[in-house]
Amino acid sequence: MIKPFDKPIYVTKPFLPPLEEFQRGLAEIWERAWLTNNGPIVEKFRAEMAEFCETENLCLFANGTLALQIALQGMGITGDVITTPYTFVATVHSLFWNKVRPVFVDIEPEHYTLDPKQVKTAITPWTSAILGVHVYGHPCRLEELERIARGHNLKLLYDAAHAFGVRVNGRPIGQFGDLSMFSFHATKLFHSVEGGMLTFGDARLRRLFDYLKNFGFENEVEVVMPGTNAKMNELQALMGRLVLKGMGEIVAKRRQLAEAYRWALKSVPGIRTAALPAPGVEYNHAFFPIEVDEKEFGASRDDLYNGLKEWNVFARRYFFPLVTDFACYRGMVREDELPVARSVASRIIALPIFSDLALDDVVRICEIIRHIQERRRLRPAGTTVGIANVAVAPA
Ligand code: T4K
Numbered sequence: 567m568i569k570p571f572d573k574p575i576y577v578t579k580p581f582l583p584p585l586e587e588f589q590r591g592l593a594e595i596w597e598r599a600w601l602t603n604n605g606p607i608v609e610k611f612r613a614e615m616a617e618f619c620e621t622e623n624l625c626l627f628a629n630g631t632l633a634l635q636i637a638l639q640g641m642g643i644t645g646d647v648i649t650t651p652y653t654f655v656a657t658v659h660s661l662f663w664n665k666v667r668p669v670f671v672d673i674e675p676e677h678y679t680l681d682p683k684q685v686k687t688a689i690t691p692w693t694s695a696i697l698g699v700h701v702y703g704h705p706c707r708l709e710e711l712e713r714i715a716r717g718h719n720l721k722l723l724y725d726a727a728h729a730f731g732v733r734v735n736g737r738p739i740g741q742f743g744d745l746s747m748f749s750f751h752a753t754k755l756f757h758s759v760e761g762g763m764l765t766f767g768d769a770r771l772r773r774l775f776d777y778l779k780n781f782g783f784e785n786e787v788e789v790v791m792p793g794t795n796a797k798m799n800e801l802q803a804l805m806g807r808l809v810l811k812g813m814g815e816i817v818a819k820r821r822q823l824a825e826a827y828r829w830a831l832k833s834v835p836g837i838r839t840a841a842l843p844a845p846g847v848e849y850n851h852a853f854f855p856i857e858v859d860e861k862e863f864g865a866s867r868d869d870l871y872n873g874l875k876e877w878n879v880f881a882r883r884y885f886f887p888l889v890t891d892f893a894c895y896r897g898m899v900r901e902d903e904l905p906v907a908r909s910v911a912s913r914i915i916a917l918p919i920f921s922d923l924a925l926d927d928v929v930r931i932c933e934i935i936r937h938i939q940e941r942r943r944l945r946p947a948g949t950t951v952g953i954a955n956v957a958v959a960p961a
Pocket residue numbers: 576577578579580629630631632653654656657699725727728748749750751752753761762880884
């Protein structure tokens with residue numbers, strides 16, 4: 567008998583440092599009464615990040631979306647930008663907020679990142695940049711994109727919201743391309759409650775981004791450009807510093823969970839587990855997506871997604887619908903375009919993965935998946951299947 571979980575198991579759960587450590591930090595903040603505007607904790611966090619990312623060329627922000635908007639603005643990106651429809655909607659919104667037109671091209675089926683061949687054919691005289699997304703933390707085809715960008719004099723930007731801690735051939739992922747944006751949102755493996763970061767190759771950008779995130783202030787009486795407010799605050803930085811200390815533990819635990827999922831799902835027909843990282847990639851296990859082949863599995867992705875909820879498991883269909891299917895972007899591509907992205911979006915489901923999840927929980931989630939499959943075999947689509955209808959379900 568497979569019992570539902572007592573408490574909801576969500577797709578993710580933030581890693582939290584020991585409460586006493588956070589409280590100690592809070593007490594210091596109280597004492598100082600300095601809450602934001604480039605306080606001392608933000609400064610320390612910046613220095614620690616510089617060490618972690620192996621670069622001084624970085625800026626911290628209130629969140630990843632503002633960071634990306636400022637990056638596009640600061641780098642003067644205009645015209646058309648080639649990007650992916652297979653991402654969180656903030657990637658594309660950031661282009662829109664800069665009055666830049668997204669040109670969507672298809673992804674490759676293994677790691678779901680931009681297909682360089684498609685990128686190449688989409689370049690026109692109006693193209694100013696390529697914006698790749700290291701979706702689920704899997705690096706884009708870095709070398710190929712670099713070659714294309716340099717060959718056509720385009721800027722190469724990465725939305726690395728999912729890729730914090732990833733390294734490629736020994737180099738931190740943020741050192742590829744002209745610029746990378748990281749999200750430190752609570753749902754990410756590394757977080758500062760909310761937060762974001764840009765890393766970039768051109769050292770001059772740091773000053774520019776610092777102006778742009780603080781209203782363009784040079785000093786009390788001078789504003790040198792029309793900036794916005796996108797500063798990280800002291801409480802965010804405090805959380806970030808404490809979570810950063812746990813990075814090794816966070817990734818190690820996720821690796822273990824991912825291996826357990828792979829092991830437990832390898833014999834389930836119709837489930838394709840996440841592709842292994844490419845050679846040379848030190849992966850962060852940010853997500854654990856699986857693809858459901860409806861014919862082979864015997865139930866659809868949505869049957870599985872809804873079925874899991876009956877056992878208190880709240881997986882997510884990241885990234886469905888495709889950005890190009892949202893009302894605000896619909897009509898920008900034809901229905902016969904982006905076949906790979908469409909197909910993946912219709913089959914994908916991200917299973918829970920986070921530090922607090924036990925290996926036994928993973929085994930139980932996989933048993934539930936097998937059970938949902940079996941149940942659908944006994945009661946084919948079209949019949950009402952409730953948790954009470956099956957022998958192995960709880961009373
Ligand atoms: N680019 C990409 C590729 C991104 O994925 C994102 C963000 C961005 C850009 C923008 O970066 P930020 O501006 O956010 O820094 C979530 C996050 O809000 C979003 O940050 C993230 N991507 C996206 C993939 O996921 P939702 O709407 O799915 O989140 P929500 O509230 O439904 O949370 C998901 C699950 O996490 C919940 O079911 C429970 C759990 N959860 C959530 C929160 C907020 C917790 O356990 N604790 C929490 O505090 O967007």
